[in-house]
Amino acid sequence: MSLENTIGKLLNSGNPTAEKIAQKIKNINDALAAKDITADEAKDLLNDMDVATHLAELADELEVKILVQQAVDALTSIIGLLI
């Protein structure tokens, strides 16, 4: 699958983080094609995408923990009212 196709699929994935990252990959590709950045700079910018993806995974895990905490707190207060 070509880069354009993959980027196109990501841009229409419906996942805001994936769409944002895909847009950035497209921007890097465009800048490299226009020779506005060097290959080393493009590689460095792509490494940042790996960091962003890793952060998005960690953020999802934290969000689940926050939701679990909210659910436990809500149930605890319901039980507190019952006894």
Added chain:
Amino acid sequence: MKKLILIAVLFLCSCALLKGPAPFDNNEYALINKVYTLSEVYKIDCGDLEKTKANFSNLAEISMELVNYSSDVPDNLDTVNLVIPLHKMISNANIKFKTETHGITYCKLKLDNIETSAGIVKAVVAKRKRI
């Protein structure tokens, strides 16, 4: 009925032992928001080499402050794990702009990447429980 009360009390006690993520912290959020906002604002200075150097240095300072602050907040490992990679990204960029010469496009794209990562951290930190 007594059994039910006993089960409920045991459940409440076990819930108290469960430690969730640290609650929302104004100072921590303000620092993350500052990194996010400045990475957007600083794009306008990308044409000025000296200003760009100073801007990346300032971003690195704020993100270091964020790591130092978050590390001391109890039950905050989840956030520390988020802010350390963000700081590394900014710190590496600061070194690059201090020691090498880069063009406007690279500067803008780098700030854009920092903004995206800071935005991911900012969004989840804002969802933490308010007390």
